Amino acid sequence: MILSIDFNSEEPIYLQIRSQIVHAVATGELQAGDALPSVRSLAADLGVNMHTVNKAYAVLRDEGYATMRRGSGVVIADRAASLSPETRSLDRDRLAEELCRLALEHRAQGGSREEFVTLAAAQAAAAYDAAPNGSAAERG
Amino acid sequence: MILSIDFNSEEPIYLQIRSQIVHAVATGELQAGDALPSVRSLAADLGVNMHTVNKAYAVLRDEGYATMRRGSGVVIADRAASLSPETRSLDRDRLAEELCRLALEHRAQGGSREEFVTLAAAQAAAAYDAAPNGSAAERG
DNA sequence: TAATTGTTATAGTACAAATAAAACAATTAG
């Protein structure tokens, strides 16, 4: 798990950290039970402040991706098992909302419905192909 | 064209204004040649500062959605006709990037590829159905 | 007991968002 920070990016550092860890969870590079580096050590590795990493971890905890316990550290959570149906539904609503926004902007720019759906399917395929932990066949 | 501002939202006011106008362009409620209210009058209507509206309009101008001329005002542009192929390609790249991000987060949350594609298709259909200016059949 | 870990507090710098008041420049209406 190697993180790279772009200090010139408009995206806040703590969100860059958060996104890359979520990415690793998506691809299976990080799995439930895996330990994340401590707040202090990751901060030292990245050359950022301790609080910046702590904020990234706190976001991951609030989103259900990780659990934090002082003394023992931060561990990737079993999100599928720990999520309530309500939270799951909220996630789905947020996804729908973002897709709606993208579709509308695409249309405003003169793009076709077919083009949007094709592009979405292509990106989904790419996201579900990136799998360092196993073959795509495992997920049907 | 009625705009509503949520002053408690995390989304900046000028982006709320921008988004709702893009929304209107997408549905056809606003078309090329249509005039937008002046910076000062819209600011007065919404109860915000003149500069906030001006910034929203400037963003729309930079994105190719509108043209601004002092004395005459702000007018919706014919975006499809005025866009260069390079800009069009950049828009497509940005869309792909956002879809990629959403697909990865969906997978990280335990969602399936099929679910993502289905949801994207549904939102696209909704976006292309919202049409106050004509029937869906007009666009094939 | 000592080290490590997350947590909290305080303070300071930097930047963006929004507001405010005022003036300037180009276009339009009378």
Added chain:
DNA sequence: CTAATTGTTTTATTTGTACTATAACAATTA
């Protein structure tokens, strides 16, 4: 031509977020 309207620019203030810095506190682990 004149006056009103419109976008543009300048300067300044307030507010909130991001990030850094230092320090201490609390729970777990070795």
